[in-house]
Amino acid sequence: MTAATVSPARPTASRKPSARLSMGGILKSEWIKFRSLRSTWWTIGATVVVMVLFSLTMAASLNFAASEPEMAAEMGNVSTVQALVLGYVFAQLAVAVLGALIITGEYSTGMIRSTLSAVPTRLPALAAKAAIIGVVTFVVGLIGIALSYLATAPMLSGNDLVPDLGDPTVQRVILACAGYLALVALIAVGVGTIMRHSAGSIFTLVALLFVLPLVASFLSQDWVQDIAKFLPMNLGTAMMAVTEADTGGVDVLTPVGATVAMAIWAVVSLVAAGIVLKRRDA
Amino acid sequence: MIEARGLTKRYGPKTAVDGISFTVQPGQVTGFLGPNGAGKSTTMRMIMGLDRPSAGSVTVNGQPYAAHRSPLTEVGALLDAKAVHTGRSAYNHLLAMAATHNIPKTRVQEVIEMTGLQSVAKKRVGGFSLGMGQRLGIASALLGDPKTLILDEPVNGLDPEGVLWVRNLARYLASEGRTVFLSSHLMSEVAQTADHIIVIGRGKILANAPVKDIVDGGAQHSVRVRTPQATQLAELLTRGGATVTSDEPSLLQITGTEAAGIGELAAASGIVLHELTPVTSTLEEAYMLLTADSVEYQTESAAKHVGHGVDAPADAPISEGAQR
Numbered sequence: 001m002t003a004a005t006v007s008p009a010r011p012t013a014s015r016k017p018s019a020r021l022s023m024g025g026i027l028k029s030e031w032i033k034f035r036s037l038r039s040t041w042w043t044i045g046a047t048v049v050v051m052v053l054f055s056l057t058m059a060a061s062l063n064f065a066a067s068e069p070e071m072a073a074e075m076g077n078v079s080t081v082q083a084l085v086l087g088y089v090f091a092q093l094a095v096a097v098l099g100a101l102i103i104t105g106e107y108s109t110g111m112i113r114s115t116l117s118a119v120p121t122r123l124p125a126l127a128a129k130a131a132i133i134g135v136v137t138f139v140v141g142l143i144g145i146a147l148s149y150l151a152t153a154p155m156l157s158g159n160d161l162v163p164d165l166g167d168p169t170v171q172r173v174i175l176a177c178a179g180y181l182a183l184v185a186l187i188a189v190g191v192g193t194i195m196r197h198s199a200g201s202i203f204t205l206v207a208l209l210f211v212l213p214l215v216a217s218f219l220s221q222d223w224v225q226d227i228a229k230f231l232p233m234n235l236g237t238a239m240m241a242v243t244e245a246d247t248g249g250v251d252v253l254t255p256v257g258a259t260v261a262m263a264i265w266a267v268v269s270l271v272a273a274g275i276v277l278k279r280r281d282a
Numbered sequence: 283m284i285e286a287r288g289l290t291k292r293y294g295p296k297t298a299v300d301g302i303s304f305t306v307q308p309g310q311v312t313g314f315l316g317p318n319g320a321g322k323s324t325t326m327r328m329i330m331g332l333d334r335p336s337a338g339s340v341t342v343n344g345q346p347y348a349a350h351r352s353p354l355t356e357v358g359a360l361l362d363a364k365a366v367h368t369g370r371s372a373y374n375h376l377l378a379m380a381a382t383h384n385i386p387k388t389r390v391q392e393v394i395e396m397t398g399l400q401s402v403a404k405k406r407v408g409g410f411s412l413g414m415g416q417r418l419g420i421a422s423a424l425l426g427d428p429k430t431l432i433l434d435e436p437v438n439g440l441d442p443e444g445v446l447w448v449r450n451l452a453r454y455l456a457s458e459g460r461t462v463f464l465s466s467h468l469m470s471e472v473a474q475t476a477d478h479i480i481v482i483g484r485g486k487i488l489a490n491a492p493v494k495d496i497v498d499g500g501a502q503h504s505v506r507v508r509t510p511q512a513t514q515l516a517e518l519l520t521r522g523g524a525t526v527t528s529d530e531p532s533l534l535q536i537t538g539t540e541a542a543g544i545g546e547l548a549a550a551s552g553i554v555l556h557e558l559t560p561v562t563s564t565l566e567e568a569y570m571l572l573t574a575d576s577v578e579y580q581t582e583s584a585a586k587h588v589g590h591g592v593d594a595p596a597d598a599p600i601s602e603g604a605q606r
Contacts, residue, residue, distance in 0.1 A: 019383045019426060020352045029381035036374035037367065105367060113332055113365040114375075114422060118382040120331040120348035282332040 023128070026119055030128040034136070039101060044140050047094040047181075051087030051144030052151050058083040059152035059161075066159040079242035081163040081170045083156065084148045085177035088236055091144060092184045095137045096205040099188030102129050104198040116282045123274055130189050130270055137185040141178030169242055176239040176255065183262045184209065184232060190269025194276055209233055217250075229253055235262045283308050283461055284329060284430065288338030291324050291485075298324045300485035301338060306463045308429070311456045313476030313493070314465040317573050321485040322465040323361070326434050329463075330359050342430055343461075354383045354426030360419040360433045368408030372399055372418050375407060380425055393421040398447075412439030420448070431455055433464040437471060449475045469569035483573040504537045505544055508557035515553050519544065532556075 034040055062083055103126075106112040119125040149165070156162045163170045188205055195201045209232055216228035228234055229252060238258035241247045253261060284306035291299040299321040306312045316322050327333040329340050331347040339346070342357050350356045366375050376390045394403050397417040402410065407418065416439050423431055433452070437445045452475050456462045466472045472479055472493075479496050481489040489496055509515055512534055516526045524538040536544060541560045548555050 019355050019385045021354070021383050025382045025384050029378045032374060032378040032381055033367070033370065036371065036378070037369045039369060105369070109367045109369075110362055110365040111367040111370075113327075113361055114379060116332055117330050117359055117361070117365075118354055118379055120350075120353050279334075281327070281334060 021119065023124055026124050026128045027131065029118070030125070030132050034102065034132050037105070039105070040098065043094055043098045043101070044136075047091045047098075047137075047140050048144045048147060050090045050094060051141075052147050054087030054090065055083050055148035055152050056155070058086045059155045062161050063155060063159055066161060078245045079163075079169075079173070080156070080161045081173045081242065082240070082246055083152050083161075084145050084163060085173055085240050087144060087148065088141075088177050088180060088240070089233070091141070091181060092209055092233070092236065093206065095140070095181045095185040096188040096209060097202055098137065099133050099185035100192035100201040100205060101198060102133055103189060103192040104196060104201050107196040108198055113282055122277050126189075126193060126270070126274055126277055130186055133185045133189050134182045138178045138182040141181040142174070145174050145177060172255070173240050173242060176259065177236075179259065180232075180236040180239050180262060183266045184236075186266040187232065187269045190266070190271075190273040193273035194269075225251060230261055232262060232265060235259075235265075283344070284340065284342050284432075284463060286325070286329075286338065286340040289325065289328060289335055289340050290337040291321070291328060291333060292336040297485050299328070299335075302482070302485070302487050303338075304480050304487060304490055306430075306461055306480075307478070308461040309456060309459050310477040311452050311462045311464065311475055313472030313479045314463060314482065315467070315469060315472050315479055315569065316465075316482035316488075317467055320467075320482045320573070322467075322482060323434055325482070326359070326361055326432055326463075326465065329432060330357065330361065332361070352383060352426070354379070354385070355428055356426075357430045357432060358423035358426055358428035359431070360416070360423045360436055362419070362434065364407075364415050364419075366407045366415070366418060366422075369406060371404050371406055372410075372421075373403040375418065376421060376425060379422055383426060385425060389425065389427070393424045396424065397421040413441060413444055416440055417444070420451075428460070430461040431463065433462070435466060436464055437466070445471075481569070481573065488573060504535055504561045505539070505541045506557065506559045506561050507534045507536060507544060507548075507555060508532055509534070509548070509553060509555050511553045514551070515544075515548060518547055518551060518553075522547070535561075 062078070062080060065078075103112075106115055115125055116122055149163070153162050165171070165174075187208075188201070191204055191208075192198075192201045195204060213228060213231045213233040216224055216231065219225075229238075234250065234252055235258040237247050237250070238252035239255050239262065241252065241255065252258065284304075286305075287303050288301045289299055289303070290297070290301050302321075302325065314322050314325070324333060325340075328335050329342060329347060341347075343350070347353060347357060366372075370378075373390070373394065376393065377387065379385075380387070380390050394400055397420055399414070399417055399421060402414060407415070410418065416436065420433070420436060423433065431452075433448075436448045436452075440448060452462050452464055456477070464472075464475065476493055479489065479491065479493050480487060481496070507515065510532055512528065512532050516528065516534055519526050519534075519536055519539065522539065522543075524536050524544075527535045529535070541558055545555065545558055547553075548558075
């Protein structure tokens with residue numbers, strides 16, 4: 001640090017007088033912050049790769065089922081579009097990490113104090129983060145599905161199993177998958193804001209997204225199943241189900257009911273986050 | 283202009299800031315001085331709306347910070363050298379901060395040049411030294427060309443050249459009519475930069491006065507005399523109105539009279555002097571004196587040093603905190 005350090009300060013040189021805090025500016029700021037971290041791109045890359053790999057696995061199973069009657073009986077009439085969206089099971093973890101890190105990364109580095117100094121009313125900063133995460137994960141979900149389609153089409157075309165993208169049901173499932181990932185990411189933004197620690201937030205999210213549904217699946221009590229229906233993973237299954245076989249025979253909500261329930265999860269998480277963010281010392 | 287009224291912050295049973303009131307005037311550098319844990323950073327965080335006061339209030343340029351429509355052009359703050367995401371480059375950090383207020387990219391370049399960060403601006407902040415982190419923090423603070431600057435320990439980690447630069451910058455900004463409020467735990471640093479000093483200890487204001495008053499009030503002049511006839515000289519001096527203390531049989535500490543007078547008195551009385559030394563306490567000692575009661579983690583040697591060398595003059599203008 002020896003370069004030109006004692007040059008005279010010119011703090012008034014060329015600032016436009018129009019400088020003012022605005023929601024558009026906050027969104028732009030959050031976008032710059034989001035895109036300028038390597039972890040963002042690693043996580044997005046991981047999301048897409050996981051989705052494509054799962055699609056290939058699922059496509060292989062569908063292909064196999066089409067040629068082997070025994071396997072076909074076991075699979076039932078699983079809808080072919082599942083080959084495009086099944087990756088959500090693991091992709092949801094990647095987008096949850098993305099959602100949590102957008103805020104816990106600021107707490108762990110101290111950046112949050114800069115953020116809240118620039119936006120002292122606080123809630124617009126949280127809203128901007130949520131908006132960016134929501135839109136980005138939705139788009140990443142669609143990209144993952146598109147790449148899955150391209151990757152599996154050659155394999156599935158032999159048995160005429162390629163999902164018809166013009167089919168409204170297929171379109172619904174694709175949107176449901178992208179929407180589910182976006183809502184999981186929003187839940188994660190809320191959890192990250194409330195917990196402030198990366199490790200704690202990710203642990204909580206893994207427990208919510210994986211461990212609880214797994215534990216519930218081992219228990220047969222009716223009341224456990226009634227509650228389990230409302231866990232995000234099972235809501236995701238319900239959102240993307242076309243045939244009964246798509247749900248693995250588990251009792252789930254209707255696609256619309258499940259979408260509403262997921263939206264409530266996200267809203268509750270973000271509202272709670274907004275309340276603690278507003279009240280707490282930074 | 284920063285105005286605090288009865289500002290208080292409690293963390294559980296501990297009171298970090300205890301009902302302080304002060305005004306920081308524009309057009310001058312105001313030093314905020316106090317030992318570690320005295321409440322400086324907490325006060326600054328409350329000014330910036332990051333911590334919520336338990337009681338009282340603080341306004342910047344007439345309004346609570348969060349009520350300003352363009353906060354970064356009202357106040358620029360360096361609260362913490364590393365309030366920056368370590369994975370992001372300095373340039374992108376500044377760009378993101380600027381974007382919130384629609385501050386143009388040219389201004390980002392300007393503050394980068396102003397703080398001498400050109401060569402590292404595109405590097406990730408995680409690899410920055412403390413000094414570079416400080417410069418980036420100062421660059422962020424200047425971004426909005428703010429009317430008020432709050433700098434918490436701005437010279438921490440800077441090399442001598444950087445220290446000088448911060449000092450000049452603070453003085454320059456104040457000369458433009460801005461409010462500059464900077465904290466330090468080093469009296470010497472503040473004395474060289476500030477026009478006015480607010481001293482805080484254990485969450486309370488100990489002094490709030492122009493630098494000159496603090497320095498003069500705290501500084502104490504005494505004379506050290508070594509003589510084999512200590513008792514005799516002490517008697518004569520005490521009769522003449524001076525105060526004499528003694529730590530060793532042949533060593534006297536005299537206040538209230540000049541070295542010349544003591545020498546003349548000794549000569550007139552035929553007393554042999556082995557040493558006659560005027561002792562002026564340093565700024566650092568004046569400050570230690572002010573905060574002696576309020577140092578949170580007092581070391582034994584520091585306590586001994588304070589209790590030993592300098593006793594508070596009863597007529598000091600800042601005697602509120604100094605009398606023990």
